Amino acid sequence: MDKYTFFLLCLLLVACGGAEATDTATAQTTPQAIQTATKSKTTPSADKTSTSESPDIKITIKGAQPGNARLIGIYADRQYLADSAKIDASGSILIKRAEPFKSGLLYVALDKGGAIQLLMDKDQTFTMSTDINDLAGAMQVQGSIDNEIFYKSLKMEGVQQGEISAFSQQMKGQPEDSPQFLTAKKQRDALIATRKSKLEAIFKKYPNSFFTSFKRAGQNPEVRDIRFPDGTLDEVGRVYAYRTEFWDNVDFSDERLLNTPVIANKLKRYIKELTPQHPDSIISAASFLVNKTLQYPTYFQYFANWITVQYEPKETTLMDPQAVYVYMVQNYFTEERAFWSNPAEVQSLQTRAYEMASSLIGQQAPDVLSTDQFGKQKSIYEMTAPYIIVYMYNPQCEHCQEQTPKLVQFYKEWKSKGVDVYAIAIDTNDAEWKEYIAKTGMTFTNVYDPSNKSIYAKYYVDQTPELYVLNKDRIIIGKNLKVNQIETIINRDKN
Secondary structure, eight states: OOHHHHHHHHHSSSOSOOOOOSSTTOOOSOOSOOBOOOTTTTSOOOOTTOOSOOOEEEEEEETOOSEEEEEEEEETTEEEEEEEEEEOTTSEEEEEOSSOOOSEEEEEEETTSOEEEEEESSOOEEEEEEETTBTTTTOEEESOHHHHHHHHHHHHHHHHHHHHHHHHHHHTTSOTTSHHHHHHHHHHHHHHHHHHHHHHHHHHHSTTSHHHHHHHHHOOOOOOOOBOTTSOBOHHHHHHHHHHTTTTTOOTTOGGGGGSSHHHHHHHIIIIISSOSSHHHHHHHHHHHHHHTTTOHHHHHHHHHHHHHHTOGGGOOOSOHHHHHHHHHHHHSSTTTOTTSOHHHHHHHHHHHHHHHTTOTTSBOOOOEEEBTTSOEEEGGGOOSSEEEEEEEOTTOHHHHHHHHHHHHHHHHHGGGTEEEEEEEOSOOHHHHHHHHHHHTOOSEEEEOTTOTTTTTTSOOSSSSEEEEEOTTOBEEEOSOOGGGHHHHHHHHHO
């Protein structure tokens, strides 16, 4: 990991990721990784909804063996050890302490396997009883409305999900206009509608409960039946409507939701699955979401950091992640908006984004005027070939030593087909540079500027070798390429 990635990760309150769930408000699996929180890095920021009530929780598990339980807290996609407790000989766990737990979702992970979920809010005094063989299905709750209706919904959905899945399975492989498909779809849709109506009834009965805020946030929008005037399905319109309505049920004024998996799950699905992995699409989706949270600092900080780290150039295989990175930094990591960072950190990120900004795919390529090994000034824009490869390398770079001979051979084969090369040596010295040219047989234009002034903020080098392709209009059509990918990029542009 380079220093810039580490720098952004340090700004970020939590690590990136989060498992997908169909209903992003439900997390029924045992936590896979537990990281003990430290005050300096992984402990979440102050919870505005926390209560002064001291926890007094008793959980009785029929059939449980004596042992230990770990209480695992959540902040977005990070798990941390919040406390621990003992399971006594009767299968009871007593959770009692002076400091309240943060409002959110808490796992009670049993060392013999299995976990119990607790919705924690202001009321942290209640009792629960269940069976080791059916932790969720046998759960009974007293003294906590949030957990009572939480487990009521889990039981209801557990029964219905099996039936819904069975009808979905019947639909697979059937023509959409066949009687089998239509019958199964009708039955499946009826079950989904019943589940939705039951949830809505709970929401209406307990409008101010944490459960309602949590469960609403995890609901996905309905897939709309959007059609063209001729009656055919408008797939693009459906996806657009689904994506733009995806966050409608999330109350960004409720910071408790960040202490559950729901926000991280939705964010990952929204950015990585519902959004085409193309820079323009990602930028559009990111700005749509992040702009919604500008008045909600905790969400704004989390979303801006998470998206930026995802598209930090060394952390993704996207063709041009720098476009996303530049947009995020220039728009959200400013002194006015990045309240969690100091001016020096902001300036460092802004400088890096500036260095990247001139060499994004689809932009007019910048010219470079520098000196070749014969002491002559050479410019990219004086070259007349329809396609120009801008190649940046370092003689000591191991990958450069692998790619340079391949580029030399490619140039020999493609020079007559309208391809030329403008090579730029970086981080070297005059003698080493000239020796490398002779050793590798580079006969194309080759320049070196010890001061870097002639190339600064023109073609960004994340790591050497760096290779760009410019077309006849001197538009950047490819970058971050290996030599064997150049032909594909050129042919795609020609077609």
